Each structure stands twice: as C-alpha cells, then as structure tokens.
Amino acid sequence: MASIHVESASELLEAQAHVWNYSFNYINCMSVKCAIQLGIPEIIHKHGQPITLSQIVSALGVNPNKAHGIHRLMRVLVHTGFFSQPKVSKIDHQEDKYFLTPSSRLLLKDAPFTAAPFVFLLLDPLVINPFQSLSAWFKNDDSTLFETTNGKKIWDCVANEPKFKKTFYNGMVSDSQLVARALIEDHKEVFKGLKSLVDVGGGTGTMAETIAKAFPKIHCTVFDLPHVVDNLQGTKNLAFHGGDMFKAIPSVDAVLLKWILHDWGDEESLKILKRCREAIPSKEMGGKVIIIDLVMGMEDQSEGAIETQLCFDMTMMCLFNTGKERSVEEWKKLFLEAGFTHSKISPILGLRSLIELYP
Incomplete structure (x- = not known):
C-alpha cells in the first residue's frame, strides 16, 4: 500500500499563503485601474x-471619510512597483512622499505612448466577467467563454456596441503607437528595401500611418474589414482598403501581421498565411511577412514574463476559443505548412517577438 504524504502545519500554512496570494491578485489590477481613473x-x-x-488627497477631492483609503491604495501600488516611496527619517516626522516610476509614467493619460487605454480594455467587464464562468464553459457547447457570459462573440460587440468599440480600438491604438516607435527607432532594418507594405487587420491605421511617415518611399495600405476602413482617409503614401484576409490580400513587398494570428486557431492561421504568401514576391525579390506576436518558451524569460504570456493565452481562449499563443515549435510548424522556407524570430519587443518570414 502506497504511503500517503501528510503535510506539516508549516507546509500547510505556506500553501495557504500561496492560495491567498493568487486569490487576492485581482486587487492589484483593480488598484491600478482605480489609480488611472482617479x-x-x-x-x-x-x-x-x-x-x-x-x-x-487634497488634489483628488475625495470624500473626507474615505481619505484614509488613499494611503492604503498607495501602499499596494508602491509594493507592486507603480509608485516609489523613498525612506524618510521618522525622527524628523516627515510625511512620506511619492514618485512616479517608469510603469506609472506609462499610465499618464496624455503620455505619447500611454498604456492606460490597454489597461481599460483588459479590465473591461466584458473581458473579465467571462472568467467567472470558466468552469461552466468547459462543460457547455458554447464556442467561446466570452459568448457564454455576454451572449455574443467579441467581434459582434466591437462592431455593434459603441462604448466597447471605443475601448477596444483605444487599447489597440495605444499599443500600436509604442510598438511602432520601438520598430522605427531600434529596428528600422526590418523595413529596408521595401517599396510597399500592407498592414493586415490594421484597424484605424496607427501602425501603417507611423511607418508611412517614417519611410516616405514605402507605400502603406491598411487592409481590414470594409466597415472598419470605409470612412478613413489616406495620405500620399497611405491608403485604406476593405476586404477579407481569408480570401485575398493585396499584392505588396511585405505583409504586416501585428497581433493577428493569436486570435485564430491553426486552421484559420494557415489560411491567412497562405494568402500572405500569395501576396508577396520571392525572397530574392524582397518579399516577406512581418509578424508581431507572442512566442512562448523563448530562452532567458523571467518568471513574470512567462506568467503574463500564460495569462494572455488564457485570454485568447476566453475571447476566441481557437485563438492561442504559440511556442517556437508551433510557430515553425505553422510556417512550414503554409509553404514558407525560412523564418527569423527575434524576442526584441518586450513580451512579444518580431518574426520575419520568407517564402
């Protein structure tokens, strides 16, 4: 008969602390959201x-009976690295003071590359409430967890609910501004030799517009569903084109896929990649696909980065069912099946990677 391991009291208390820590994690993110809103x-x-x-407290104008809560809120935010609080001598009876950190500077609403809109998207009730039904979804027939809670698919909410549509596109725009800056400032060689580029699923055109301004000799096209781009105005080297990426993509030197393929399963992603391959010339003629997406399992990732990527993967499952974050091996298998011969994966965009794909 196998022996049964019985944890000691200290082991049980340590396990309890671990359970409590993760059970309370939602307070950290809601505290960040509160700080932005205030x-x-x-x-x-x-x-x-x-x-x-x-x-x-004076600047906030909060209810006097609740002013004590700001100290407690700030204490959480200091602990999680959103504000800093230098040590002061208690002998001098000086009041504690607070500084911004790089993370809280990124939450300034008017900052050029603010992350605040993306925080509001990730913490929107339409996105977080479905996780209350995760266990029920595993047993029902609904295609997505999002649909179980909200009664419709996420793209229907983006198209038909003005408030969520604004939240969604604001989040995407804020992220694209930062990624575009990183590419243009630090990795502009990715655009070397290109005369034309199409941003597939490019929404309102933030990425393509930034690239077009930085590289006037590249003609950029934003390619998205007609209802997304029909009323958008282009410039001398920026155009908007409506269509279906599963059917055909305009012919160009390079196709850009920023955060597109993780929305889809392998079958759908394979179709998109095949349309990309049809749209570009040979490698010798300068043809390539530029992918910006998560690549899981890269070397030298921190525990925090791994945890965030795993949470993104769960979010894709929630929103799209077949959508997922992929490992290096999964990406390479997908590229091979789509008929591409060479790929270069560079983990240079924070939690995401830049992938250059050649026919």
Whole structure:
C-alpha cells in the first residue's frame, strides 16, 4: 500500500499563503485601474516633485471619510512597483512622499505612448466577467467563454456596441503607437528595401500611418474589414482598403501581421498565411511577412514574463476559443505548412517577438 504524504502545519500554512496570494491578485489590477481613473499619476506628474499623501488627497477631492483609503491604495501600488516611496527619517516626522516610476509614467493619460487605454480594455467587464464562468464553459457547447457570459462573440460587440468599440480600438491604438516607435527607432532594418507594405487587420491605421511617415518611399495600405476602413482617409503614401484576409490580400513587398494570428486557431492561421504568401514576391525579390506576436518558451524569460504570456493565452481562449499563443515549435510548424522556407524570430519587443518570414 502506497504511503500517503501528510503535510506539516508549516507546509500547510505556506500553501495557504500561496492560495491567498493568487486569490487576492485581482486587487492589484483593480488598484491600478482605480489609480488611472482617479488621475493619481497625473497629480504626481503635474506636481513636478515628490508629493505627500495629504497633497494627493487634497488634489483628488475625495470624500473626507474615505481619505484614509488613499494611503492604503498607495501602499499596494508602491509594493507592486507603480509608485516609489523613498525612506524618510521618522525622527524628523516627515510625511512620506511619492514618485512616479517608469510603469506609472506609462499610465499618464496624455503620455505619447500611454498604456492606460490597454489597461481599460483588459479590465473591461466584458473581458473579465467571462472568467467567472470558466468552469461552466468547459462543460457547455458554447464556442467561446466570452459568448457564454455576454451572449455574443467579441467581434459582434466591437462592431455593434459603441462604448466597447471605443475601448477596444483605444487599447489597440495605444499599443500600436509604442510598438511602432520601438520598430522605427531600434529596428528600422526590418523595413529596408521595401517599396510597399500592407498592414493586415490594421484597424484605424496607427501602425501603417507611423511607418508611412517614417519611410516616405514605402507605400502603406491598411487592409481590414470594409466597415472598419470605409470612412478613413489616406495620405500620399497611405491608403485604406476593405476586404477579407481569408480570401485575398493585396499584392505588396511585405505583409504586416501585428497581433493577428493569436486570435485564430491553426486552421484559420494557415489560411491567412497562405494568402500572405500569395501576396508577396520571392525572397530574392524582397518579399516577406512581418509578424508581431507572442512566442512562448523563448530562452532567458523571467518568471513574470512567462506568467503574463500564460495569462494572455488564457485570454485568447476566453475571447476566441481557437485563438492561442504559440511556442517556437508551433510557430515553425505553422510556417512550414503554409509553404514558407525560412523564418527569423527575434524576442526584441518586450513580451512579444518580431518574426520575419520568407517564402
């Protein structure tokens, strides 16, 4: 008879702490959302120097009976790295002061590359409420967890619910602004030799517009569903074209797929990649596909990065069912099946990678 391991009291308490820590994790993200909504990063930024708690409370104009809560909120946000609080001498009875960190500077609503809209997208009730039904979804016949809770697919909500549509596109725009800057400032060689580029699923055109301005000799086209691009105006080297990426993609030197393939399963992604291959010339003629997406299992990733990627994968399952984040091996298998001969994966975009794919 196999022996049964019985944890000691100390082991059980350690396990309890682990359970509690993850059960309370939602408070961390909601605290960040609250700080953005209250405008705390803006208050500290406009102050121009380290700011005391009483000054923050005064600027916020919160209910006096709840002012004590701001201290507790800030304590969580300092612990999670969104604000810093230098140690002060208690002998001098100085009040604690707060600084912005790189993370909270990224939450400034008017910052050029603000991440605040993406926070609001990830924490929108339409996105987070479905996870309350995760166990039920595993047993029902609904195609997506999102549909189980909201009664419709996410793209229907984007198309027909103005408030969520605005939240969705604001989030996508804010992310594209930062990624485009990183590419143009630090990795502009990816665009070397190109005369034309199409941004498939490019939405309102943030990525393509930035590329077009930085490289006037590249003619850029935003290719998305007709209802997304019909009323958008182009420029001298930027155009908008409506269509279906599963049927055909305009012929160009390079196709850009930013955060597109993780929305789809292998069967759908294979169709998209085959249309991409049909749209570009040979490698010798400069043809390639530029993919910006997560690549799981890359070497030297931190535990935090791995955890975030795993959470993104769960989010794709929630929103799209067949959508998923892929490992290096899964990406390469997909590329081979689509008829591509060579790929280069560079983990240079934070949690995501730049993939250059050649026919």
